[in-house]
Amino acid sequence: MSIRLLLADDQALVRGALAALLDLERDLEVVAEVASGDAVVPAVLEHRPDVALLDVEMPGLDGIAATAQVRAAAADVRVLIVTTFGRPGYLRRALQAGASGFVVKDTPASQLADAVRRVHAGLRVVDPGLATDSLVAGESPLTVRETEVLQAARDGSSAAAIAARLFLSEGTVRNHLSAAIGKTGATNRAEAVLTADGNGWL
Incomplete structure (x- = not known):
């Protein structure tokens, strides 16, 4: 068979x-x-x-x-x-x-x-x-929301554009991006996206 x-x-x-x-x-x-x-x-x-x-x-x-x-x-x-x-x-x-x-x-x-x-x-x-x-x-250090925000930031969208896409306030998006940058040890959001992507967290 x-x-x-x-x-x-x-x-x-x-x-x-x-x-x-x-x-x-x-x-x-x-x-x-x-x-x-x-x-x-x-x-x-x-x-x-x-x-x-x-x-x-x-x-x-x-x-x-x-x-x-x-x-x-x-x-x-x-x-x-x-x-x-x-x-x-x-x-x-x-x-x-x-x-x-x-x-x-x-x-x-x-x-x-x-x-x-x-x-x-x-x-x-x-x-x-x-x-x-x-x-x-190890496991991804990012929360579900931080992961979503970083995924949306992959194409270089502004915080305002990401906020509109995810139905969040711009301030909330900036907070999530800032947290994701810190957790990935990056210096900016592009680097955070690269690091998270490289580890398969996105």
Whole structure:
């Protein structure tokens, strides 16, 4: 009996390569491919895969939010995050969202196939280097609101623009930005965004 797989990655070449590699394995079968986070749950409900392999950074919904939705909509489907971005904060957030595994895209094909089998068997699979980095980096020091404000500041928006977007006062936005700058050890908000992004906290 084949293990049925769903692949979600916005890069068609990567998705195609992954599908081709996994289809070479006798016991694995790719039954669906999608290019955005928004398409994951509908495809899961339609194709009923055993394991969903999700990228983190996708248009619409990111892979971590999609993981939480998959777990809520189809609790029997396991999620394995396969990403270019081996950020410790991503690992922690993915596991909190219900992912069973987290590996990076340069994992050899045989190891990826093995990770799929282990996740399907109910085991947890985590890239060992990332697991260590995650322990060293620790949890995000930012509150939910500080995280939202920093995410909104990513594009260089003014405090007034961020305030309008998040339905906050400008003073509140400045306070959250100031707190986030302090907690990330940055000297300005651009640096705070870079630090938080680099750790996978955003």
